[in-house]
Amino acid sequence: MAASVAVENLNPKVLKCEYAVRGEIVIHAQRLQQQLQTQPGSLPFDEILYCNIGNPQSLGQQPVTFFREVLALCDHPCLLEKEETKSLFSADAISRAKQILSSIPGRATGAYSHSQGIKGLRDAIAAGIASRDGFPANADDIFLTDGASPGVHMMMQLLIRNEKDGILCPIPQYPLYSASIALHGGALVPYYLDEKTGWGLEISDLKKQLEDARSKGIDVRALVVINPGNPTGQVLAEDNQCDIVKFCKNEGLVLLADEVYQENIYVDNKKFSSFKKIARSMGYGEDDLPLVSFQSVSKGYYGECGKRGGYMEITGFSAPVREQIYKISSVNLCSNITGQILASLVMNPPKVGDESYASYKAEKDGILQSLARRAKALEDAFNNLEGFSCNKAEGAMYLFPQILLPQKAIEAAKAAKKAPDAFYALRLLESTGIVVVPGSGFGQVPGTWHIRCTILPQEDKIPAVITRFKAFHEAFMAEYRD
Amino acid sequence: MARKPLDYEELNENVKKVQYAVRGELYLRASELQKEGKKIIFTNVGNPHALGQKPLTFPRQVVALCQAPFLLDDPNVGLIFPADAIARAKHYLAMAPGGLGAYSDSRGIPGIRKEVADFIQRRDGYPSDPELIYLTDGASKGIMQILNTIIRNERDGILVPVPQYPLYSATISLFGGSLVPYYLEEEANWGLDFVNIRQSVAEARSKGITVRAMVIINPGNPTGQCLSEANIKELLQFCYHENLVLLADEVYQQNIYQDERPFISARKVLFDIGLPLSREVQLVSFHTVSKGYWGECGQRGGYFEMTNLPPKTVDEMYKVASIQLSPNVPGQIFMGVMVNPPKPGDISYLKFATESKSILESLRRRARMMTDGFNSCRNVTCNFTEGAMYSFPQIQLPPRAIEAAKRAGKAPDVFYCLKLLEATGISTVPGSGFGQKEGVFHLRTTILPAEEDFPAILSSFKNFNDSFMREYEGYSRM
Numbered sequence: 001m002a003a004s005v006a007v008e009n010l011n012p013k014v015l016k017c018e019y020a021v022r023g024e025i026v027i028h029a030q031r032l033q034q035q036l037q038t039q040p041g042s043l044p045f046d047e048i049l050y051c052n053i054g055n056p057q058s059l060g061q062q063p064v065t066f067f068r069e070v071l072a073l074c075d076h077p078c079l080l081e082k083e084e085t086k087s088l089f090s091a092d093a094i095s096r097a098k099q100i101l102s103s104i105p106g107r108a109t110g111a112y113s114h115s116q117g118i119k120g121l122r123d124a125i126a127a128g129i130a131s132r133d134g135f136p137a138n139a140d141d142i143f144l145t146d147g148a149s150p151g152v153h154m155m156m157q158l159l160i161r162n163e164k165d166g167i168l169c170p171i172p173q174y175p176l177y178s179a180s181i182a183l184h185g186g187a188l189v190p191y192y193l194d195e196k197t198g199w200g201l202e203i204s205d206l207k208k209q210l211e212d213a214r215s216k217g218i219d220v221r222a223l224v225v226i227n228p229g230n231p232t233g234q235v236l237a238e239d240n241q242c243d244i245v246k247f248c249k250n251e252g253l254v255l256l257a258d259e260v261y262q263e264n265i266y267v268d269n270k271k272f273s274s275f276k277k278i279a280r281s282m283g284y285g286e287d288d289l290p291l292v293s294f295q296s297v298s299k300g301y302y303g304e305c306g307k308r309g310g311y312m313e314i315t316g317f318s319a320p321v322r323e324q325i326y327k328i329s330s331v332n333l334c335s336n337i338t339g340q341i342l343a344s345l346v347m348n349p350p351k352v353g354d355e356s357y358a359s360y361k362a363e364k365d366g367i368l369q370s371l372a373r374r375a376k377a378l379e380d381a382f383n384n385l386e387g388f389s390c391n392k393a394e395g396a397m398y399l400f401p402q403i404l405l406p407q408k409a410i411e412a413a414k415a416a417k418k419a420p421d422a423f424y425a426l427r428l429l430e431s432t433g434i435v436v437v438p439g440s441g442f443g444q445v446p447g448t449w450h451i452r453c454t455i456l457p458q459e460d461k462i463p464a465v466i467t468r469f470k471a472f473h474e475a476f477m478a479e480y481r482d
Numbered sequence: 483m484a485r486k487p488l489d490y491e492e493l494n495e496n497v498k499k500v501q502y503a504v505r506g507e508l509y510l511r512a513s514e515l516q517k518e519g520k521k522i523i524f525t526n527v528g529n530p531h532a533l534g535q536k537p538l539t540f541p542r543q544v545v546a547l548c549q550a551p552f553l554l555d556d557p558n559v560g561l562i563f564p565a566d567a568i569a570r571a572k573h574y575l576a577m578a579p580g581g582l583g584a585y586s587d588s589r590g591i592p593g594i595r596k597e598v599a600d601f602i603q604r605r606d607g608y609p610s611d612p613e614l615i616y617l618t619d620g621a622s623k624g625i626m627q628i629l630n631t632i633i634r635n636e637r638d639g640i641l642v643p644v645p646q647y648p649l650y651s652a653t654i655s656l657f658g659g660s661l662v663p664y665y666l667e668e669e670a671n672w673g674l675d676f677v678n679i680r681q682s683v684a685e686a687r688s689k690g691i692t693v694r695a696m697v698i699i700n701p702g703n704p705t706g707q708c709l710s711e712a713n714i715k716e717l718l719q720f721c722y723h724e725n726l727v728l729l730a731d732e733v734y735q736q737n738i739y740q741d742e743r744p745f746i747s748a749r750k751v752l753f754d755i756g757l758p759l760s761r762e763v764q765l766v767s768f769h770t771v772s773k774g775y776w777g778e779c780g781q782r783g784g785y786f787e788m789t790n791l792p793p794k795t796v797d798e799m800y801k802v803a804s805i806q807l808s809p810n811v812p813g814q815i816f817m818g819v820m821v822n823p824p825k826p827g828d829i830s831y832l833k834f835a836t837e838s839k840s841i842l843e844s845l846r847r848r849a850r851m852m853t854d855g856f857n858s859c860r861n862v863t864c865n866f867t868e869g870a871m872y873s874f875p876q877i878q879l880p881p882r883a884i885e886a887a888k889r890a891g892k893a894p895d896v897f898y899c900l901k902l903l904e905a906t907g908i909s910t911v912p913g914s915g916f917g918q919k920e921g922v923f924h925l926r927t928t929i930l931p932a933e934e935d936f937p938a939i940l941s942s943f944k945n946f947n948d949s950f951m952r953e954y955e956g957y958s959r960m
Binding site: 005006007009010011012014015017018019021022023053055056057058059060063065068069071072073075076078079082084085087088105106108109110111112113115146147149150157158159160161176179180183221254290298303304305306307308316317318320321324327328330331332333334335336337338339 | 488489490492493494495496497498500502504505506527529530531532533534537539542543545546547549550551552553556558559561562578579580581582583584585586588619620622623626630631632633634649652653656657694695727764772777778779780781782791792794795798801802804805806807808809810811812813
């Protein structure tokens with residue numbers, strides 16, 4: 001008898017969705033890593049270097065001490081009653097933990113909270129947003145989630161009714177969006193970022209894609225913008241952002257602003273402005289523009305991926321719709337409390353005058369400056385490889401070089417039944433242990449090939465990474481050069 | 483003016499259909515009253531720490547040390563943390579390269595999944611494969627993931643017990659499937675009725691529904707009944723013959739308040755039955771750190787274990803898990819400590835065992851007190867809470883009360899629960915939130931308020947119920 005739950009009768013939307021960041025290459029890398037453990041010396045490298053995923057602390061980045069102090073005290077509040085605690089923790093971490101605990105009903109960090117997250121923490125986040133943007137933010141607009149990803153899924157669930165509902169997504173994009181749209185049975189409407197102009201966003205292209213989709217009977221409901229970009233790393237210019245806001249307003253689209261890399265900016269001539277700030281600066285009020293802004297504790301200089309902390313700030317939605325969002329949040333009861341606390345710390349870090357400020361600032365600057373140096377070193381290294389052209393990483397955590405693959409390589413890939421960039425990435429892995437994600441996982445102009453590589457290996461490993469990569473590429477080109 | 487995408491009318495219909503009473507109307511009203519200054523006793527959700535239950539000490543020590551590993555380097559750390567907590571923190575940090583701040587394997591840290599497998603083996607006497615155990619941000623996320631994988635369209639049906647924990651009905655609505663109800667027998671202590679189950683399946687099939695899976699909640703929520711070994715055997719045989727995957731929600735397995743029917747996992751019974759069922763019946767089992775005597779709801783730690791699922795299906799589960807990147811790492815560590823607690827001889831064992839025992843014994847006493855308390859009230863009958871965390875008394879509402887409810891535009895049990903809330907501050911969930919037979923009304927409360935508050939709460943309820951019944955049972959003077 002055919003088993004009830006076999007691949008043939010699974011939800012086709014599940015079967016359809018893909019997520020390359022932890023896809024085939026990564027699974028192969030894990031197998032090779034096992035092999036290195038069981039048969040040391042059997043491969044031409046000693047370690048697997050995971051450059052496929054924005055997971056800073058897995059590659060040696062240290063957490064911010066102040067944040068961990070506060071979290072540890074909240075995890076085990078009994079510590080606050082012990083004299084010895086004062087010698088192990090900074091005074092402002094102790095007072096922040098006390099303040100946070102007093103805002104949690106019953107001081108119970110093990111209890112389900114309000115489904116939007118603990119009110120006191122949302123107040124702190126709203127204050128942080130207001131201080132960042134210069135425009136007020138409301139705790140009731142904030143929904144704390146287990147990372148930013150569940151918030152994205154919730155919005156897709158809300159917006160997508162059937163396969164004719166479309167969501168405009170940048171190409172290349174972080175494949176959570178394509179996966180989520182597939183999972184919810186909608187249509188991805190691509191708009192292409194322009195590689196030649198540093199991954200610029202042209203409103204004329206947006207409009208063209210939108211009209212194209214509509215002519216095919218697609219009801220386009222929202223526009224996803226990732227700023228700073230992933231995998232592309234560009235930071236949008238303010239006038240570009242204004243055009244995007246106007247576009248959404250005129251076309252009646254919800255603006256889904258993925259701003260998780262807001263603290264990762266590596267160039268002096270660009271700064272981060274939230275879409276909320278831009279919209280308010282243009283005079284668009286609360287009711288004028290439906291906007292969802294996503295933030296996470298996983299990126300920035302804090303890199304706390306494993307905590308699964310994040311929020312979405314929802315503005316410009318009617319009360320009945322907000323009730324629906326609340327209702328869906330309540331089915332999962334609440335997000336994890338540690339992540340909630342961390343989100344409030346990220347949006348309200350130590351200030352000038354606080355005991356921990358100096359060490360906090362040193363840690364933050366150290367990490368961000370190092371990221372900027374690594375971004376530059378890898379960008380230069382890639383641009384020195386034959387057939388590689390790599391745009392600058394203005395922000396985020398990735399480089400996305402284009403590779404002009406020789407025709408012979410493309411044919412070899414075809415024979416191996418792989419996309420050419422996947423073929424390249426697999427060969428790179430097998431020769432060097434370096435794991436990157438093929439560009440086809442993010443989307444690219446057809447006929448062009450890319451890889452996404454993070455800038456996250458520790459700075460002292462970067463020269464070795466560059467050397468190994470270079471050696472591999474030269475050998476690859478020697479083998480396949482036309 | 484053109485319709486905007488996030489106008490209410492333009493939302494996904496499935497979202498609009500979702501109901502989740504546990505945090506629905508009663509809870510929202512209770513929250514409003516609380517803001518106005520009224521003292522509210524929240525018994526709407528199984529949230530032990532919110533009602534004063536203290537966290538177990540050992541896991542909190544372990545996670546705090548993992549959270550702030552610089553403590554481990556401090557020579558004074560031994561003054562405020564016991565040596566075994568320190569050792570255990572090092573044990574988990576060694577398993578998690580990058581510590582608590584890195585995404586782990588999307589299925590959860592392999593070393594912790596191994597601890598879960600070892601726990602399952604000790605509990606059941608059969609080996610368990612860590613590769614088939616996935617850690618999740620709470621059991622709810624795992625349940626939603628599995629149901630999302632099974633439900634293709636509105637013709638896919640899932641057998642769900644009535645009364646049920648409304649995560650199931652909400653999730654089935656959200657994913658556009660069909661809920662196929664099977665009624666538990668209140669007069670037989672919420673027992674299973676296979677005649678009813680077979681009827682439900684036949685009826686569903688006659689409407690063109692493909693019944694794909696069967697949910698059992700053991701111990702039950704809201705009903706608390708503990709399934710016997712014979713029950714589970716019969717369920718597994720039923721699933722085998724009807725080609726259903728069994729979804730065994732076993733999150734309350736630590737909460738057992740009688741000795742006649744100790745907890746036995748569906749997996750153990752399956753392997754006890756032996757071939758061919760043990761190799762053929764598909765089973766997914768769920769567990770959590772939120773319940774038991776742990777009550778660590780806020781950590782969002784859970785797992786599901788897959789039995790007899792084909793490798794390609796498991797691959798799809800892995801793919802979907804990877805989109806979410808990883809479950810939260812502190813929650814995973816709580817799960818590790820729960821399945822691998824301090825042992826006799828460990829420094830922290832005595833304290834851990836004392837704390838655990840005290841909570842469980844108190845829950846057992848409170849289960850009895852609450853059942854007896856409800857049974858002493860007019861027009862209220864209540865089955866004993868054999869397990870889990872809830873009491874689900876039946877309230878025989880007088881016809882005049884039902885009419886008054888109708889006039890107020892409310893379901894009768896909602897009407898009763900709102901009046902109870904306004905009079906006493908006790909916030910419950912009306913039985914309609916869980917499903918019940920037509921014309922029969924219940925409410926769900928938890929047994930979680932502090933033991934010393936029970937006499938006051940029960941007498942407050944009794945007084946309210948007496949005056950409610952007086953008001954609506956009396957005959958009007960003509």
